[in-house]
Amino acid sequence: MKPIILVGLLLFASMANAITPVIRGVVKEKENPDLPVVGANIYWAGTSHGTTSNTEGEFEIALHKTTGSFPLVISFVGFNADTIMVSTADKSLNVLLNKNIELEEVVVKERVRGQYLSTLNPIQSTKVTVTELQKAACCNLSESFETNASVDVAYTDAVTGAQQIKMLGLSGIYVQTISENIPSIRGMAAPYGLNYVPGPWMESIQISKGTSSVVNGYEAITGQINVEYKKPESDEVFHFNLYGNDALKTEANLNASYKITDTLSTMILLHAENQSSEIDENGDNFLDMPMMRQINFMNRWYKVGKDGGDKQIGIKILDENRQSGQVGAFNTENSNLYGIGIRTKRYEVFAKNGYLFNKPGTSLGMQLSGSYHNQEAFYGKTNYNGTQSNGYFNLIYQGNFGSDLHTFKTGASFFADRFEETLNSKIFSHNEIVPGSFFEYNFNLRNKLNVLAGVRADYSSIYGMFVTPRIHAKWTVSEWLTWRASAGKGYRTPIPLAENNYLLASSREMIIDENLKQEEAVNLGTSFNAKVPLGEKHLNLTVDYYRTNFVNQVVRDVDSDVHAVRFMNLDGQSYSNAFQAELFYELFRGFTLNAAYRVNDVKQTIGGELREMPLTSRYKGLLSMSYATRLNKWQFDLTGQFNGGGRMPDPSAINPLWEQEFSPFTVVNGQITKNFKRWSFYAGGENILSFMMENPIIASNDPWGENFDGSMIWGPVHGRKIYFGLRYTLKNFE
């Protein structure tokens, strides 16, 4: 690795080591070219290199590079910013800025809110920023939604530590999880994938409800979660984080970025975690959480292109070892103890390339990625090995019909999946190739009315041709009221064994029907966002309703037979209605309050009868409070999640080993952070009230018997966890 960096360094140092000529220019008002614009900001796009115009409107700026042309941004409050392409051939510039009548209101800078609803996007989406992510210091993507009302995270079983998100009351497999618009958590990565994204790697998370854009594919049915990693070109030069909890889990994270030249930068993200003690608080002789070791690495290179487009390449490497089961299964010679071992190796490469054309508003983007995922596992005496290879290519052309009023994106994609799985001696394989194309039209009337209408056509080598139409609309009714609506379709290829292999941690026989159909659903939704003036601040209120209707679905039947789980095609209705109200208010400076309530009505035809979806809470309440002192030196966060009860899968009629229903339960998390200039220290508690399911594993005393089942899970499987940690951050503007 080292020599490569060195060679790279030398190469780019030599490129940078050339004379940098200077460009001079003058900025004036377009309406009145005699008037100079004083104090305008002039900077090279994507860099922090800039200057301001003097009292005559004149400026002087060092040229970026010796050849080519680069975008130069000229901006000033009250004027529309302008970007012009400047090349070495240009000696002096004459810039005329248009007065911006709309933007006369004064923008008061406020503290960065942890999460906010996008006001421009026609798709209902919430952005979770670093501020919010640091409220829950632990550990990875699964904990990042603790203060988010729209996304639920729950353990899928009591033994493997696998976690899954839920949106609109439906399983996480219907949420398209992507990282920087490239497919990430799907297929083999579905059961444990939330743990593959370390918290300190993330810059932000964007959560969209409903079917999302056609540009990223056809898989989003209930929503889309896009994770943005920290970027080489961002402010953070160095970040170090240590974490430890009372279960003796330790984590270390190291992020380092390096700017090699003005246009080339690289970043390394490194994560290591270890939890090797056997914790069994509830005394059922099973570990409450798996023993884990994970090494996770990412490196990427980012280059601002000569034409203003950017290029990047990167790799990700993951190695995870998970051990669980009965206490002593790995530390003693007793081979009669039930053990679970899951070893995962995952490699990913990705490249992105963007070109800006001379015509304003037109660009071409390319995304290319490849991944290889290998899992070797045993669940007791059951052996399960699986590999998934995936290739993805997406080409996006962005253009407009004359003005910003009508813009479009169009392009083509190629998707290839190859699964090879062995369950004991049975072999399952699955290959699918999906070429596709899409067109998305955006009508945007000064952000008042914004309509996004897209369609894509894909051809699957298994299921043939299918069409995905989607439409989203946003109407800014008034300054304080915004209305959104969306309708669209989504499709998904079921890979039941790979996506549910954690279910092997039970005595249930896994039955997978032949000829499972492609999953297909229609999602409709609407939302209102109101900013109600209340006191000095605004009360932000969002009310939304989404309905998902399945045309085809793979039903996971755990009701008909307590000794089996069967995957079969839906025969009848399956739907989800989710109604949610959420309010956000800054009670006084520094103190914010977030309260939400959601009702889930999820029903599915199981065994010929339309029934409530098992293990799904009927409602969820969330109350989150956050207080930061004036300069953010102290930060206090407290979140309560109030989960409703629901239906359990049918217990055996003769020998019922669990109840028919589960009761509501509450989980409270809290954290205190002390920030210094570069250091920050935090301490917190997860599940402070220590609410736990009493007997999370059915027949835990007889793991080889026919009743053993770790999948009847609806609530927390381990009690209060106290943690503490520290962060050290160095930013490039210091």
Added chain:
Amino acid sequence: MKRIVLTLLVALVATGLFGTTAFAAEKKNEKTIIFKVDMDCQSCVKKIEGNIPYEKGVKDLKVSLENKECTVTFRTDKTTIESLKEAFKKLGYVATEKEETPTETIKKTEEHKH
């Protein structure tokens, strides 16, 4: 469940009261001053926001790039206007005390016209 919600609500109100009283009156020995600062980009704002709060005696800071102003609240017994200016200078900015003119908005419009 009810008990928990109640506890949280009590905690909320308590924090609310505590916070309001803590914030209501400007504390003793605290003074607020507006500096004109020659900053011109978003990264300057970040630089100031990342450093000035950690100067001795600084209790509050608001940065406005549009007006090129930094509003600093500080403890008069711990620091002085001069040392604050010095702190800005260390970051590469010249900070000058803003003259208190109530007709601030008018002045701004005039500046634009030149």
